[in-house]
Amino acid sequence: METVPSLPTLLQAIARDDDEATKHLDAVASLSPKAEKLAWKRKEKKMQGFVEDIGKIEDQILALVKEKMPLDDEISELREIMVKDCIHQKSDLAHLGTHIVCKFCERKLSIPRKAYNAMVEAQAEDAVDEVSE
Numbered sequence: 001m002e003t004v005p006s007l008p009t010l011l012q013a014i015a016r017d018d019d020e021a022t023k024h025l026d027a028v029a030s031l032s033p034k035a036e037k038l039a040w041k042r043k044e045k046k047m048q049g050f051v052e053d054i055g056k057i058e059d060q061i062l063a064l065v066k067e068k069m070p071l072d073d074e075i076s077e078l079r080e081i082m083v084k085d086c087i088h089q090k091s092d093l094a095h096l097g098t099h100i101v102c103k104f105c106e107r108k109l110s111i112p113r114k115a116y117n118a119m120v121e122a123q124a125e126d127a128v129d130e131v132s133e
């Protein structure tokens with residue numbers, strides 16, 4: 001059975017055969033025709049240009065993100081204050097039957113007693129109407 005050489009043995013062999021290995025690499029690298037190599041090199045140069053252009057755009061994005069950061073901080077600070085001092089405006093309120101939730105400050109609010117009593121009476125009247133129909 002053939003045994004696999006250890007890594008140090010392999011590394012020694014590579015070092016010893018360095019010239020030989022270089023010859024092999026040169027041989028493989030010289031296989032493609034010159035015209036194809038030139039065309040490929042042009043594509044490589046074009047690719048480098050694209051990569052440079054992307055780099056410039058990424059620098060701009062980074063600068064914009066940095067410019068945006070203080071505004072993000074202002075927004076979160078202001079939002080925190082607005083949540084603390086929330087006035088529970090109607091457009092943020094959701095009636096969940098037994099209570100009301102403010103979607104802005106996420107507080108659970110009870111239905112004001114008067115309104116609740118009126119609602120219960122109205123439901124009772126609706127029930128009576130349904131029975132009498």
Ligand SMILES: [Zn+2]
Nearest residue numbers: 086088102105
């Ligand atoms: Zn609120």
